[in-house]
Amino acid sequence: MLDDFDGVLSRARSGAGEAFTLLYGDLSKPVAAYVRAQGVREVEDVTSEVFLAVFTGLSGFTGDQAHFRSWVFTIAHRRVMDHWRRSARTVPQVPYEPADDDRAVGSAEADAMDVLGHQRVLALLGRLTGEQQEVLVLRVVADLTVEQVAEVVGRSEGAVKALQRRGLATLRKMIETETVPL
Known part of the structure; x- marks a missing residue:
């Protein structure tokens, strides 16, 4: 007062x-x-x-x-x-978190590189035998163990290891010599 x-x-x-x-x-x-x-x-x-x-x-x-x-x-x-x-x-203001934004799209360059990379991988895998392709995709993409791949393809673990080893060796030679056209 x-x-x-x-x-x-x-x-x-x-x-x-x-x-x-x-x-x-x-x-x-x-x-x-x-x-x-x-x-x-x-x-x-x-x-x-x-x-x-x-x-x-x-x-x-x-x-x-x-x-x-x-x-x-x-x-x-x-x-x-x-x-x-x-x-x-007033609509409540929420801080923008780019990682949470599912509307975000990649840049044209990144998208093109992804497509080219995908095409190149398919081209490289196309040069392997069907069994080598299957084993490598199951091991790398599906992230299965040798034991799990052997069960899926119906082969022994030793056969899966051999197919994987030969497939990777073939891929290494192709990449080193760049014989795969894009």
Whole structure:
């Protein structure tokens, strides 16, 4: 409570900065507490809006200190309601996470390289025997163990290892000599 409310109000109406400071200092903490109690996260923003409205409307206020306090809290209540109406109309802002964005597409260069890489792998595998292709795809792409591949293809583990070894050796020679056309 201010000791000389009428004098402070009069000086504030005439534009005295120290009077604004006294009015703000007297009620800013209770207004902020009220705004916070209403569940507003942006307490400082709404409190600032309240006192901006108070200071711009000061010339139209009439009454004593108790009326002034009621008037300030009426403005605070209206600003809180305005805040909740704006919040209801505003889509919540979510930080952008590129890794979570399933709309993202690769660049044309990356897509072309993927296609060329895929085509090259198919061309290289096409030069292997059918059994070597099957074993390498099961081992590398399907990530199966030698035992699992042997079970799938109906061959012994030793036969699978031999097919894998020969297939990889053939691929190594082809890559080294670059005999596969793109």
